[in-house]
Amino acid sequence: MSVVTRIAPSPTGDPHVGTAYIGLFNHTLARQQGGTFILRIEDTDRGRYVESSEQRIFQMMQWLGLTPDESPLQGGENGPYRQSERFDLYGDYARQLVQSGHAYYAFETPEELAALREAAQKEGRVIAVPSRDLDPAAAQARADAGEAAVIRLKVPREGETVVNDRLRDPIHFQNRDIDDKVLLKADGFPTYHLANVVDDRLMGVTHVVRAEEWITSTPIHVLLYQAFGWNEPVWAHMPLLRNADKSKISKRKNPTSVEWYQQQGFVPEAMLNFLATMGWTHPDGLEVFDLAEFQRVFRLEDVTLGGPVFSLDKLRWYNGKYLREVLGEDEVARRLHAHLAGQKVELPLDDYFRAVARLMTPRMDVFSEFLDKTPYFWREDYPVTEKAQAAIDAGRDLLPELAARLKNLPTFDPVSIKAAFTTYAEEKGLKLGKVMPPVRAAVAGTLESPDLPDLLATLGRERVAARVERAAR
Template sequence: MSVVTRIAPSPTGDPHVGTAYIGLFNFTLARQAGGTFILRIEDTDRGRYVPGSETRIFQMMQWLGLTPDESPLQGGPNGPYRQSERFELYGDYARQLVASGHAYPAFETPEELSALREAAQAAGHVIHVPSRDLDPAEALRRMDAGEAAVIRLKVPRDGETVVNDRLRDPIHFQNIEIDDKVLLKADGFPTYHLANVVDDRLMGVTHVIRAEEWITSTPIHILLYRAFGWPEPVWAHMPLLRNADKSKISKRKNPTSVEWYQQQGFLPEAMLNFLATMGWTHPDGLEIFDLAEFGRVFRLEDVTLGGPVFDQAKLRWYNGKYLREVLTEDDVAHRLHAFLAAQKSELPLDEYFRAVTRLMTPRLEVFSDFLDKTGYFWTEDYAVNEKAQAAIDGARELLPELASRLKNLPTFDAGSIKALFHTYAEEKGLKLGKVMPPVRAAVAGTLESPDLPDLLATLGRERVVGRITKAVS
């Protein structure tokens, strides 16, 4: 059997990290099997549709490198890939269910349904819709005559529906407790249940990998597969991403837009690596691995259900590891420069920029930290914080002499500068902790910076001597 997976987001807002998370596992399973990964846009809920959201979903998938085989952009043999462009299909399939006795037109008004629902809740059972008992031919005649109606699934009132999930023990649902869900609304638009099942079947989807919040909808979908006489796909409901307090991840407690992380300067490789560990652990205990390695060792059955925490601090750690240990210096410089250019920075990609990048990379976790941490490299008008000023004030006798020695140093490189500081400290009977911090404070305005000899060598002799002289004058 050829494996076909899909991701089916709705264009209702920011591209969500949850979509990226589920997309990663669907993409990987399809690639492992040499199968097909489909991106479908579920846009039938026109009340929540956000213009531009669809394009942003495409851009997110492209940024992450989770390229689908079929989508509204690529096209494919199973299109169209927007539900709004498949509108006529759903009405035909809904009528097919009515004709086979598995669904029925329902004519109750919202007010009537509200009263029925209240009565059902008071009695402790699911709502019974009177239209369920109408003769199917008469119901269709009334609907065809223009009478407002929805089409509802006719759930059996005996037995049970069992969800066989690859990640869980069988989940049993008593049919008597399942509502007759609306499949086709009065305006002709399908609900999620009908459109999802019809599209998955027509697109040949073999594995439905989605978030666990859809488990309660799955018996409805299984009943639809049975009503149509179609084989079920493989079901696998992934654990939801959680906040630190174990609540479902939400933008009230955590940024959930992938665009936000992109704009902060996170790397797509680090994001994918981090998302892969949400509910899954590398069998060899590796924390840093790429998409190819994930595809090599991943098994769907190894996903755990403990409620993975989307910890932004851990994601920053992953990103820092990629900057320091995975990417080359040249790659970091080019990506950082492209990121800054998108932020309207005009810094040139020259040897000085590369030197500063090389110096600062060990101190970075995300690219957005760069300008905040490197202001003194680009301007003489840098701020001097309180601790740095105190260090300067306490060394006004040392700094002019150090400036003179640095000015006359034959070779102004990191090794020579380091030797100069050691020699000076020995001559004066001082510890390096008394000699180097005031210089750091004078040239950077802070006591937190890269290794001082490297910093001075990168700034250059003229800047260093001028800044120390300015600081004590």
């Protein structure tokens, strides 16, 4: 059997990290099995539809490198891939269920439904819809005459519906506790349940890998598959991403928009690596691994259900590892420059920029930290911290001679600069801890900066001498 997976986000707002998370696992399962990964846009909820959201979903998937085989952009033999463009399909399938006796026309008004729902809640049962017991021929005649009606699934009143989830023991739902869900609204729009099942079937989806919040909807989907006489897909409900307090991840406690992480300067490889560890552990205990390695060793059965914590600190740690240990200096400089350009910061991608990037990579976890930590590399009106000013004041008597020695070095490289400080300290009977901080404070305005000889060599002889002389006045 060829594996076909999909993600089906709704374009209702910011592209969510949960969509990226589920997309990663679906993409990986399809790739490792030589199957097909589909991106479908579920846009039938027109009340919540956000026009720009669809394009932002495409951009998120492109940024992450989770390229679908079929989508509204790529096309494919199972299109169209927007539910709004598949509108006529759903009514035909809903009416097919009416004809087979697995669904019925329901004519209750909103006011009648509200009263029925209130009564059901008081009695602790599901709502009983009177239209269910209408003569089918009479109901059909009323619908054909144009009377407003929805189509509801006719859930069996006896027995149970079992969801066989690949990650769990079988989940048993008593049919008496399942509502007769609306499948087709009076305006002809399908509900999520009908459109989702019909599209998965027609697109050949074999594995439905989605978040566990959909478990309670799955018995409806199982009943629909049974009503149509279709084989069910493999169900696998992934654990929800959680905040540190184990609540469902939300933007009130954690940024949830993938665009926020892009703007902060996270790299997609780190994001994917981090998301891969949400509910899954590498069999060899590796923490840092790329997408190809994930595809090589991943098994759906190894997903655990403990409620993975989406920790921003951990994601920053991953990002820092990628900047310092995985991507390489040239790639980091290129991506950092692209990030700054995206933030409307114009700096040339030259040897000086690359040198600054190389110095700062050990001192940042995300690209958004770069400018705040490096004002002294780009301008002369850089801020001076209180501690730096204190260091300048304490070493003011040393600065004129140190400026002269640095200015007169035969070669201005890190080795020569370090030797000059060492020699000066020995001559004066001082420790380097007394000699170097005033210079660092003078040239950078802070005591938190890269290794001083490297810093001075990168700034250059003239700029260093001028700054130290200025501080000595």
